[in-house]
Amino acid sequence: MKKIVKDALVLFAITLVAGILLGVVYQITLDPIAKANENAKEKAYKAVLAEADSFETIDALPSDDDINASSDIDFSKDKVNEVAIGKKGSETAGYVVTVTDSDGYGGDIKFTVGISTDGKVLGVSFLSISETAGLGMRAKQDPSFTSQFTDKSDAVTSFSVVTDGSASESNANVDAIGGSTITSKSVTKGVNYALAVYKLVAGN
Structure with a gap:
């Protein structure tokens, strides 16, 4: 015992x-x-908003109802993870919106979108993506896809995916990745969602 x-x-x-x-x-x-x-997180932010030297996270995010009401696009499979204001000294350099779109071929696609103060997309950087290697994964691996959202002469309020290679005919068109239309549409919708969030946050 x-x-x-x-x-x-x-x-x-x-x-x-x-x-x-x-x-x-x-x-x-x-x-x-x-x-x-x-x-x-800061490294991911600077990847899409290099001009900023610091970032301030916004606590009060727009509601799903407000975001959906601001656009004709169905954003039911999208969510905003975080929004940060990029600062250069005391001035606002732009915004970084982190979003997740659940319409990817392999599931959720999470990425950051850098947006200038006048509404232009400055960069897209993937945080998590599980698309098919050699196909949908090219969204992350081939910069020629994401570069279609940037370097626009005018701000684009919403992008559309085309499958006939005619994206160059319109500022708002994006050529789909060959064999990966679903992934292309998912990322494009996520970018459009980020733009909708930006407009509400920035008051544009």
Whole structure:
């Protein structure tokens, strides 16, 4: 009986010490992990808004109803993850909108969209994408696709995907990736969603 009690006490002591050590390790690594996540986020932001030297996250995001009411596009499969204002000194350099579109061929596609103060898309950078290698994954791997959203002479309120190679005929058209129309439409809808969010946030 005494041996059983002794073994139980030893086991309890070991468990207690292990729990305390795990708690200490967790607290020690908490700040570095948070810092690493923050650095990764800022890197993603600067990838689409290089002019900014700092970013301020917006807490009050537009509601789904307001976003859907602002456009004729069906955004039921889109959500806004975060919006940040890019600052260059005290001036606003632009906005970064992080969105997720759930209409990808392989599921959710999450990416950031950099938008200038006059509503032009400055960059698109993927955070997570699970499309087919050699097909839909080219949305991330081939910059010629995402570059179709940028370098426009005028701000585009909404982009459309074309499959006949005629994108150059209109500022608002985007050539689909060969064999990956679903992915192309998903990303394009996500960009349009980001633009709709930007307009509400910026008051444009």
